[in-house]
Amino acid sequence: MKYAISSISITNYRQYSGTQVLDFKIDKTKNLSLILGKNGAGKSNLLNAITWCLYGIEIHKSKDNYNSGGMPIINTSALKKLKINQSITAEVIIHLKTDIGPWTIKRTLEGGKSGLGELYFNETSELTVIHPVYGQDKINTGEETQILINNLLPEALKNFFFIDGEQLREFFKVSTPDNISKAIDIVSQLELVYKAADHLSKVETNLRKSVKNTTPQLKSVQDNIEKIQNKVVDLKSTIKQVEKQKEKDQEEIIRVKEFLKTHNSSVISTLESERQSLEIDINKLNDQVWRKEYQRNSYLVEIAPFIYLKKEIEQTYKIMEEKVEKGELPPRIKETFIKELLEKGRCICGNELVGEAKKILEDYSKKVILSELSEISIVGKTTIEEIFSSIKEFPEKIDGLNEEIEEFKGQLEKKELRIEHISNEIKEYNVAEIRRYEERRDELNRLIAKNEQVLLLYKSDLNTYDIKLKELRGEEERELSKDKKNNTLKEKLTLVQSSLKVLVNTEKIIKTKIRKQVEKSLNENFKTLIRKKTAFSSISIDDKYDVKVHHIDGYNVINDLSAGEYLILGLSFMSALMTISGFQAPVIIDTPLGKIDDEHREYITTELPKFLTGTQLMLLVTPTEYDKNVKANLDRYLLKENFYRITENKDQTESTVGRYDGN
């Protein structure tokens, strides 16, 4: 179902006191709506209002809203004006235009001033949805109402349609393969498959328990299966914990790096910047070393057999030369004919072929064979000559390759040494806080490396358990077959186990299909948005969900992009996920162009509305973002009714939003 927002009404929500209404005219080609507002004026809270209405969640994390002890959702000015025993409601209403009729979604949160003059707020908000069912409007309230919203756009997918520009810019800077994998998981909606597998597993366990233990072997096998299954469950839970810890540590390290990079002390920030740049160089160099070593090894594998067999090849060549020098004549008589004669034992002249005559004919037969082989030999001779020349160039070629490797390794060493120096310098800096951060950085690196090793071990253990379980299940089947009474249960068990296998395989295949589709769309989208044929050749998402942006020289430059390129990468990815999810919801982006250079702003503002043609696109921009060029580019997709501006009052405590004529 396709839908667009036809109006938003906000009452007493955050800094919006009273009721503010935004109406949007829906047009297929002019699909853009713009809301202009300074930072802090209430732009992000407009986005929050939308997600709060739909899901009861505010996605833009600002320092004010983040802590529960922060500003309440209900507008503070309105709260202040309350009399005793008076109540107030914060409310957001969204009207949707869909292809089956209009929808209305309303969320309210009540609060008030008690008899004792204290302010109170309800813990939970109320959701009401009015939507057309068989031509009539149905009103839904209560628990099941949220399900209706999930049919419009599942909560798990909201971040792909309602986008915080800053988070989008950072997405590929800070994203771990885990995040990418999760995002693709969510979009694949494999939840159904996971749940089915989970429940079938429980059925398997129950079936097993209900088998009458007719033989002691059967009981022992089943006990073993249960034991190992429990171990697997424990191990999986441990793995999850370790992965979570690793993720936390990775996020913390990014924060620590950022802290050092943006520190007041220019000494520290310069050193950290240098270090981060060196880290990028080191990655590149490691890549280069790996490639050269791969090249060298490949060459060794190719040339070694010829050198090992040098003696044999030289002897072969000598033999060939001799035969060729002796001058083989083309056969006047075919070999098959001679063979026949020898078999018959009689010559065509009628004499018996014995003694000398036989020997001469046999010798001649050999010569004839050799003639027929002479063609092959000539090719062989030429080939062997090529082998000789390959062998000849071996010492120089291998030394050349090794030199290149050493050169890269030398550079690597230098840079690693410099990083060590930087670390020591920072550790000796005369500000305690900085020393602490540096120590923490070191510690985190160690922890992450250790956890990576630990995870490898655990995963290998899982593998071992898997193999053992397979064996045991085989044994179990054999034992079950021994007693006819267990036949039905055996059938059931087999059915359930086979189904589980299929589900597990299906999961992997579907995830791979979707990953490849996302990769394809990501590449197409990126090429469209980045427009200019730059130095990027392609983007890949490998089977570990590692995203790489390939430079035409072959290096992975994902850590090396500009703010504009990160944004475009983020937009391309989100768009790929949007398309694959199949949900046709409006797209709202908060502060899409902040910190982006002019060139990329140009691309984004000319390509994005086209890119999302047919989709309602709402951009919440600051006056800084909305410069002359951006205005010129966006104007052709904008209806004047869909241009709004947020203005703050003098104290910057309240905001209002109204249509903007551009002045």
Add this chain to the structure above:
Amino acid sequence: MATNHPTEPRDAAYTKDHLEIYTDKKGGWLHKEAKSIFAGKFQKDLFIFAMAVGKHRDKKSPLKPPKQGNVRVDAMTEKQKWALLSIEISETKNLLCLKDESLIYTKAEEYAHEGLNILISRIEKYGNNYPKELEVELKEILAEKT
């Protein structure tokens, strides 16, 4: 050219014991991400290499059944084929053996069989240093006076 070797067999075989090593899968020698010197190479490359090692050490042994016949001969390069054929030609001191190449390949399988065993030990011994060791060995062979 199909006419170059009309009597060559379709496949060269190895023993089932070596199946894991010849299989291109994660964790195997041939996988493109493997740390081994054979990363990204093909079965035929491994076969020819093993065969050369076996002949160089003069060690061969018949294949224990069951055989796996997976190494495609038509995938081998002309140079690789002639390295293989040169083994028999130099042993018989004659080109006559080229009449029926399938027999030559059988002998090559036997050298490859032992050669791979030797290779496994060497790689286990030297690990990541194997390429360096190989290089040194090859240079020594070239320095020998024939």
Add this chain to the structure above:
Amino acid sequence: MIEGSEFNKLILETIDENCDDPDIKNLIQKSLQYELDIWNRQVRSPEIEDEYAQMVDDVLKGRK
């Protein structure tokens, strides 16, 4: 493009491609349909387990 609520199509297609046994396909389809039916609903575990046990029985009965 895949319809949001019909995402099962991709899942069912993939299962079809990777499984020949009609009983297994049947059980999986029933399971997925059931999961969709109880989606976002709080159903007690024993009830779910009973339902699944019934599904297994049905599939095997249908086979005979």
